[in-house]
Amino acid sequence: MAAAGFSTLNMEYLRRQSESDTSSSESEFNGENAEDLSYSDLETVPDFLLLRSNELRALQLDHNEILCLPDTISSFKNLVTMDISANNMTILSPELVKLHNLKTFIARNNCFDTDSIPKDFGLMSSLEVLNLGGNNFKELPPQVTELEHLRCLYMGGNKIEEVNSSIKSLTNLEVLYLGGNCLTEIPAEVGCLHKLTALVLCDNQIQSLPPTLIHLQQLRSLSLHNNQISTLPTAIVSLNIVELSLRNNPLVDKFVQDLVYNPPTLLELAGRCIKIDGLPYSCEELPRHLVQYLDSAHHCVNIKCKGVYFSSRVEQVKFVDFCGKYRLPLLQYLCSPSCSTVISPSPSLSSDSEPEEEDNTKERMRRVLLG
Template identity: 25%
Template sequence: MHDLIQQMGKEVVRQQAPNILRKRSRLCFYKDSLKVLTTNKGSKNIRGIMLHSRQQLEVQLHTEAFRRMENLKFLIVENVHIHKPLEFLPKNLILLKWPQYPFHWPSEYFAKQLVAVEMPHSCIRLPRLFMQCRLENLTDIDLQGCKFITILPKLWVPNLENLNLSYCENLVEIDECFGYLEKLRIWYLNGCIKLQFLPSQLRLKSLYSFYLTGCSRLEKLPHFHQEMECLKGLYLSGSGIREVPSSIEHLTKLNTLILHNCKNLRDLPDSIYKLRRLRELWTSTTKLRPMCNSFDSSSEGYELYLLTMPNYFPALEILSLSSNNIVTIPESISRFPKLKYLSITNCKLLHEIQGLPQSIREVHANNCMLLDTQSASRLLNQVIEMTGILPNRVCGSARSTNYFPSETEDGDISMDRQFSNYFPSETEGVEYEDRDVYRIMIFWGTKMPEWFNHQSVENSIFFWAGRKFPKLVVCVVLGREGFYGSVDISINSYKKREYEHIRHSGNNCNLHLFSPPQRSLQEHLNESNPTDQNHVKVSYRIHYQNLVDVTYRNANGIKRWGGST
């Protein structure tokens, strides 16, 4: 409906002067816009031009094509590459959208009425007049990927709301004035690999999200003013910062703090414990202190002071400690009341996990090769406890094609005669907890737990279910070959659905366990023409292996897999 209304509006404008382009108020059709801009046939009647090509084209516009369009307010040029720079741009523009503009702006150009500038991946430099004029209407700037911008100078933009300078690879310095923009809401500086100097203080009262990911030469963060109460997300992954200022305590509404892979960062300030609303924390250093009496003096192991203070982070739901030199996850982590996701991937000195909270839904412990067997068993027991699966309860024997021939169902499946005892045929009164919760655990290992009663080295396993779908846990033993794939479930050969995506980098063997929400499985069953005995097929597909876009039936990335019901 929206597209139809838009087309109707364009046609109404075209009918204003169907044969005389310069008399129209707007030029929206590609051929009409191109004709005016290549022949210099513009006029003061034209208030908007859109030159949009579905495919990348090279054309040559008249260098003074906009000279006569003194009332032009809207200019949008997309997928059109020009060979010569323009000598003039309209000074009354409100919207200037021209991605990949290949030249600098005209030296004398300034447009004090601008509301939005969208020129990503362009070759522009900010002209001096642009710096000197008062751009009071400007609310949006998108100059991401503009490699000729080296300094963001002093600009008068008091109403700026969105500033995107991401991947300006030669940007080094940002003027102090940008630390006092009271209406700025979102600021992107991610990927500015040469950025070294930010404003010394940020007093951005409306700032909601601040992105500094990948700013590897940025060593110092600004002081955060106490009026920065709106900031919700601070993203510093891969930056070169050496410390987090104690003024971070002023970010009282912060709920996401990303400090992953900050290689120069050695510690966090005590004031971080004042972030009572923090919901997501990713860090490679979390108030670490050396272990005592656990290893000799040459040990590089650490314990996490942060994890001994669960009361300080009552809202924490997501915690990533990947690539830390930690030795122990203490029992106190079980007292984090809302923690759902924990990543300890590549913690290569980690020996022990003393506990996990009941709220946990996902644990990633890839490549923790020193993790003791007791901790691994504790993780498995957590799966059992969360899902309600009873280990070694055999409700049937899965048979995979070719490997386990059988006389039933064309050699695919052989089931225990006690099957009906385990699956009630009625669903009335059944209640489900955690309706939309997936439970996932990934940790180092090479052997599937014996209590998985359906196992296979082929790409499918089968079992039977009654009218109530049983609780299900699927385990995949991942080999040393990387791949991206999915696990699908079909019931009665009807409506196959993807229930899990697996992205495995290879190099190390890991176990990937997951348990789909039982309510989702039950709803799937109810939509699959259910009877008292329903045939369930669980299968995996490899979409990409070694970055080659080929689908494989058998993958070296999966050594063995199975399910428990």
């Protein structure tokens, strides 16, 4: 599928995002007010650094044997960037909270879990970039969702099974990386992260996405490869996604052609006749529960069909070009199997069509897919 080829572009987009996010931190590492002690076989922060504790703005301690940061780390009050990756650490020092100027904190590839995070870690209001990838987290630490100024959160390569609804508190988040975890679903509250430009959910076990993604109007990169997704919410056509990665999902690996259809009950058949023929009804003539049932009727998405359905419907997946870039599998509901033989993709939406204006393309898809 054309969508499968977008993984490379997706990673390129994320790389560019990461470069812009970390450009300031890299300049901190390379400046004269920085100290790079990576790969130095250190077991603790050396005492000679204390003499420069007030002037240092960047401290690189990755790939050492530091099992826990000493209490003296609180002396480095002007630190803006710190990297303690790959040290086999199991706990973060509570003294970190005293670093009121720290904006970028990188602690990848250690042995941290939720109990490793200081209880008042959420008070680090200066943090903008947090990287806790490659650790042992099974959930998103609640303290992390208290970091109100956080712009980039990298939690990839952990063991996260669930994302709590408190994720909605990170209203300034622009990049959310949750790839390589054990997620089976994404909470609807992710739709509250209105500033998100990149959302990485690849290499999980996600089966579906919440329709609240329609609220992510700033989203440009969406990475979904290597999951269990069979369909996408139709709301996704309203997004302005530049790069989408879908490979190795059921919706790409195998075109779903089987119709799912439970024969309608006598109640549904009667209800369909009433709705299709436009027969009047009211609570004075029918029990309230029957009136509510009749009011719950849905129209068939086949524009050539005037039928309705209640609980008995045909689920059908249609692959449609999205903005001339890639093909999206969207779930649509029909009133009967006979409608599936009538609907065919619009010629203007075929894979061989020339890309047209984005707004016009999305409008056509709204008509075809949303009814």
